[in-house]
Amino acid sequence: MKDARTTELDAVVVGAGFAGLYAVHRLRGLGLRVRALERGSGIGGTWFWNRYPGARCDIESLEYSYQFSPELQHEWEWSERYATQGEILRYLEHVADRFDLRRDVQLDTLVTAARFDEPTHLWTLETDTGERFVARFCVMATGCLSSANLPEFPGREHFAGATYHTGHWPHEGVDFTGQRVAVIGTGSSAIQSIPLIAREAQHLTVFQRTASYSIPAHNGPIDPELLAEVRADYAGFRRRNAQMPFGANFPLGEKGALEADPEERGRVYEQRWQRGGLGFITAFSDLPLDREANETAAEFVREKIRQIVRDPETAENLAPKQVIGCKRLCVDTGYYETFNRPNVTLVDVSETPIQEITGSGVVVGGREYPVDTIVFATGFDAMTGSLSRIDIRGREGLPLSEKWSGGPRTYLGLATADFPNLFFVTGPGSPSVLSNMVPSIEQHVNWIADCIGWLRERDLAAIEATPAAEDAWVAHVNEVADLTLYPSCNSWYLGANVPGKPRVFMPYLGFPPYVAKCDEVAAKGYEGFALAPGAGMPPGS
Numbered sequence: 001m002k003d004a005r006t007t008e009l010d011a012v013v014v015g016a017g018f019a020g021l022y023a024v025h026r027l028r029g030l031g032l033r034v035r036a037l038e039r040g041s042g043i044g045g046t047w048f049w050n051r052y053p054g055a056r057c058d059i060e061s062l063e064y065s066y067q068f069s070p071e072l073q074h075e076w077e078w079s080e081r082y083a084t085q086g087e088i089l090r091y092l093e094h095v096a097d098r099f100d101l102r103r104d105v106q107l108d109t110l111v112t113a114a115r116f117d118e119p120t121h122l123w124t125l126e127t128d129t130g131e132r133f134v135a136r137f138c139v140m141a142t143g144c145l146s147s148a149n150l151p152e153f154p155g156r157e158h159f160a161g162a163t164y165h166t167g168h169w170p171h172e173g174v175d176f177t178g179q180r181v182a183v184i185g186t187g188s189s190a191i192q193s194i195p196l197i198a199r200e201a202q203h204l205t206v207f208q209r210t211a212s213y214s215i216p217a218h219n220g221p222i223d224p225e226l227l228a229e230v231r232a233d234y235a236g237f238r239r240r241n242a243q244m245p246f247g248a249n250f251p252l253g254e255k256g257a258l259e260a261d262p263e264e265r266g267r268v269y270e271q272r273w274q275r276g277g278l279g280f281i282t283a284f285s286d287l288p289l290d291r292e293a294n295e296t297a298a299e300f301v302r303e304k305i306r307q308i309v310r311d312p313e314t315a316e317n318l319a320p321k322q323v324i325g326c327k328r329l330c331v332d333t334g335y336y337e338t339f340n341r342p343n344v345t346l347v348d349v350s351e352t353p354i355q356e357i358t359g360s361g362v363v364v365g366g367r368e369y370p371v372d373t374i375v376f377a378t379g380f381d382a383m384t385g386s387l388s389r390i391d392i393r394g395r396e397g398l399p400l401s402e403k404w405s406g407g408p409r410t411y412l413g414l415a416t417a418d419f420p421n422l423f424f425v426t427g428p429g430s431p432s433v434l435s436n437m438v439p440s441i442e443q444h445v446n447w448i449a450d451c452i453g454w455l456r457e458r459d460l461a462a463i464e465a466t467p468a469a470e471d472a473w474v475a476h477v478n479e480v481a482d483l484t485l486y487p488s489c490n491s492w493y494l495g496a497n498v499p500g501k502p503r504v505f506m507p508y509l510g511f512p513p514y515v516a517k518c519d520e521v522a523a524k525g526y527e528g529f530a531l532a533p534g535a536g537m538p539p540g541s
């Protein structure tokens with residue numbers, strides 16, 4: 001149905017974070033009429049919403065940034081090794097202005113439904129503003145960690161004080177001065193915010209269900225020598241990083257941990273610890289594969305925790321028991337040290353869960369911890385959450401939620417059978433959260449834009465993953481994951497943090513082979529995809 005509130009486009013993009021902005025840039029470059037629809041009142045996606053104290057990237061800014069424009073890459077000055085949320089948002093705003101992207105971004109617009117129409121091969125999107133957008137191609141740039149997970153703690157609604165979720169932080173900030181604060185959760189968001197909240201609060205009580213492994217960031221101003229070296233050959237720096245397992249500058253140790261003697265192992269771990277950051281996990285080649293090898297790295301970190309945290313009982317509670325790396329590794333500035341402060345208490349809720357939230361506190365094992373403010377650092381309905389909030393329907397009205405009721409199924413994380421012309425950026429089944437997100441986003445958007453360009457050159461109306469290619473890819477993603485220790489713990493990679501979510505390992509392990517596979521599929525004329533002949537190209541093209 002066409003009316004005054006219907007806009008015809010060639011491509012519609014959902015989201016205006018790193019992925020959506022770049023998708024607008026690339027698709028516009030093909031001459032398409034494109035618009036990004038963004039629920040936020042500003043661009044930036046993750047970096048618009050996650051404004052909690054201490055929020056910053058945990059991949060170094062020199063590579064947690066776009067590479068599509070050498071000029072942008074050379075001009076932009078990152079001030080720190082790991083940029084703050086504010087600096088990353090300023091960067092994205094600069095990118096939006098520099099490439100004139102804002103005129104094709106519509107803010108304050110929540111996409112509620114997306115429906116594929118079989119005869120026309122067009123998608124119709126509906127929004128909470130009552131508008132309709134009709135386009136041949138629909139690109140979901142909705143983010144992997146954008147749908148907040150707020151557990152149903154009994155009595156939550158009765159709490160009289162203020163509550164916050166780290167993923168929806170107020171723009172004006174929060175002043176914790178003089179307050180008794182609870183932080184629930186000890187993942188990356190909590191680990192970044194706890195040291196700063198502890199400095200302001202009168203008392204901070206941290207409720208921990210699973211202890212996390214965290215490696216020091218050793219953040220600081222960017223080393224000028226390193227900067228000069230990278231800038232002398234930025235493209236080479238990017239190319240080399242893309243060959244590493246996570247698509248980030250974490251060189252993989254040449255040997256296995258068990259091939260090294262204890263002295264060498266200790267030396268290597270210490271070097272990685274001193275260097276700081278997520279690259280700790282690639283110190284030896286067998287850490288994700290072999291429990292005994294993994295335990296050597298896990299025990300090294302536990303020993304560090306015991307050295308840092310003065311109270312032995314607290315140190316033991318903070319020492320994680322699971323395989324290191326199977327839940328996302330964290331990067332911190334003074335996290336474990338914070339538990340030496342007299343105004344910080346750790347409450348272990350691994351065996352005795354949070355019983356209820358009352359008007360004035362959090363109850364565990366019959367004991368109430370009185371607090372004025374609660375910070376839920378309880379994470380996200382990862383990878384599929386922001387897609388399942390939209391009523392997406394493919395061929396013959398098939399809801400995506402029904403198709404994915406047993407867990408997400410995609411071909412290359414880019415597309416799913418029965419949903420022609422629908423693309424996911426860093427969707428489930430792609431390296432996404434197990435890679436450096438920004439290069440992964442660029443690789444996906446480039447692939448999608450090249451594919452759309454290819455279809456247009458041939459006057460093809462639609463592209464769709466075949467069920468056989470999808471089945472084979474899902475099986476392959478699982479096979480690779482099953483060779484590793486990743487499925488061994490209750491991580492959000494498996495959907496284990498959201499009650500009732502099917503337990504399926506969602507990211508694909510291995511950035512370089514993944515990119516090679518995507519390139520090969522495209523070179524073979526989009527092998528594994530079915531193509532529909534042109535019924536005339538998109539309206540207006």
Ligand code: NAP
Nearest residue numbers: 056057058151185186187188189190209210328377378379
């Ligand atoms: P998260 O890693 O999922 O952590 C959520 C925390 O809440 C976990 O400790 C979890 O415990 C706890 N929790 C959830 N439900 C609970 C319940 N019912 N009772 C008690 N505890 C509960 O979420 P996040 O910290 O927001 O991080 C999510 C991801 O975002 C990260 O892994 C990372 O990929 C990304 N991130 C990145 C950065 C960065 O780049 N700097 C910063 C923040 C986040 P369990 O572990 O037992 O489930």
